[in-house]
Amino acid sequence: MNLLQLAWLGLRRRPVSTALTVLYVALGAALALVVARAHAATDASFRDAARGYDLLLAPKNGSGLQAVLATVFYVDEPAGTLPWSVYEELQKDPRVKAVVPYAMGDTYAGHRVVGTTRAHFEVLTDGSKRPIGEGVTGRLFDEQAFEAVVGSLAARTGGLGLGAEIQVSHGVRGGGAQHAERWKVVGVLRPTGTPQDRAVFIPLETFYKIEGHGGGASHEEPGHEESGEEEPGHDEHDERRLSALGVRLGAPHLRLTAFAEWRDTHPHAQPVLPSDEVLRLLDDVVAPLSRVFRGAVGLVLLVGGLGILVGLYNTLQGRRREIAVLRALGARPGHVFALIVLEAVLLCLLGGLVGLALGYGTLAALSSHALAEYGVRLSPSPEIFDLWLLVGLAGLGSVAGAFPAWRGLKTPVAENLTKEA
């Protein structure tokens, strides 16, 4: 018989109060787990999406964040356009390993329509570094044909299967006039947990064949055109304009030097570091929200700790005889203190274990939905955070049990041994 066994027996003697306290702590722990995983998954999703390119080249008249939101996450409007010549320059630059052009300005059923090349599907990867073009159902589009490849979420919500025909609408916010051209869906991307799941991709060449796109890719908002930059005397592509360019460099160390060079010297475009912009976005927008969530979870756990404190304190009156007997059998005040704190720690750990199980179950139940609907990969498997959660809960139990334990060790022994039951 040791103190741990005694503490366990003490809890078993009060099954209802123990079960309720465990349940409360468990709910707090499950909430903590789900919030932590959702935060980590969102964070990873943002970072993974931003990792696709070393640099973006975007129009000069928008912010870097706007360029990233428009080009990487497909949630903001492109700030303007770039001349085709920038694309050609970069293709010749020896530091550039891959460059992917983007032209945007239309939507299909609320999903961003992206004019690009097949390189897009080879350069961009998902969280497990697998190119997004791998595992496509059907095939990738022919760059000269009116064919489309759709993201998994866009396919599901738009009811798009292989062979379906789509007509896109003018404007990135939807609601614009429908274009006459039709694209046939030839491929559906596998779910990647990236913004690619939400978009519809068409060959860049066909984007320019849309009526009104021939002289400029960005035609969605007045004032976004940079018509002054168009120069006469160039080849047929000169009239074509792009929303942005994604650039993969030959080596990581080129990132900052290319960035500095293009920032200072490029006449038409500004370089943007997607990872920096995403970090700023996470710090400015996601982190405060996350702090609010974590604060709420902390509050739930704190209330759980208070529940343990109050519960143990309330049971003390009925346990004074037991404590007196233990003391008469030789238990020192430290034993009594440790016994009551151990009970609180056990309650928290039990609650934590039940909470982890609940949390894993919830994550498992939500994971496919979260991936399909939000492109977020929730992990229902154990991680090091879970261990720290248990350690934290044990600490919470120690603190919550300290006051009742202190009161318990003050129990007058002789008085309680002789008191009538």
Next chain:
Amino acid sequence: MPALADGLRAPALRIRGLKHWFADPEGGRVLAVDVPELDLARGEALAVTGASGSGKTTLLHLIAGLLPPATGTIEIAGEAMSGRAETGRDRLRARHIGYVFQAFHLLPALTALENVALGMTFRPAAGVAPRAAARAALARVGLGDRLAHRPGQLSTGQQQRVAIARALAGRPTLVLADEPTASLDRARGEACLDLLTGFASECGAALLLVTHDPAALARFPRRVTLEAGAEMLP
């Protein structure tokens, strides 16, 4: 090992000039215990009697170190109980004293075996395996087949036998028994006393038993009477 030898030669209990007062509601104090001198050798048995309020139970609490005496000295196996801090008294009690309560005070959530083993949980370096010793003690009191029973599943007499086993399983130097037969009928009381005195004798433990039962008192050749607010009468 002279210290150990001295300890073994020392009486199980030695009291000199012990007095203890309780505060009364008027702000004064009432003499609760007054024992000028008392020695109890190992293996010896002593019955203490007295009217209600004569301080019998308080005397046991003082000897067990549950209360610090106002004046005087108490030694258990040659080690001073009085004058020690609370933790020191706890250690000495755990090492040397077995306690049988009038109301048994078994923990209801524990089995008979666990209750008896609990008596040895806090003994520093007892040198015995608590569960094995508990099993043997329960067999000695005739409850070898009730190890897994909880107190609520045992009769009153059986509960008292578990309490006796708990007090003696750790082979204490001194057993303090507070009205151990008060909750039992005459026949069970007799059996309880037989068991207590016999088991204590086998363990070489001194037995100090408090009772106001004349039949129980008659079984003890050595007995003393406490008078409320007065000295102990030989």
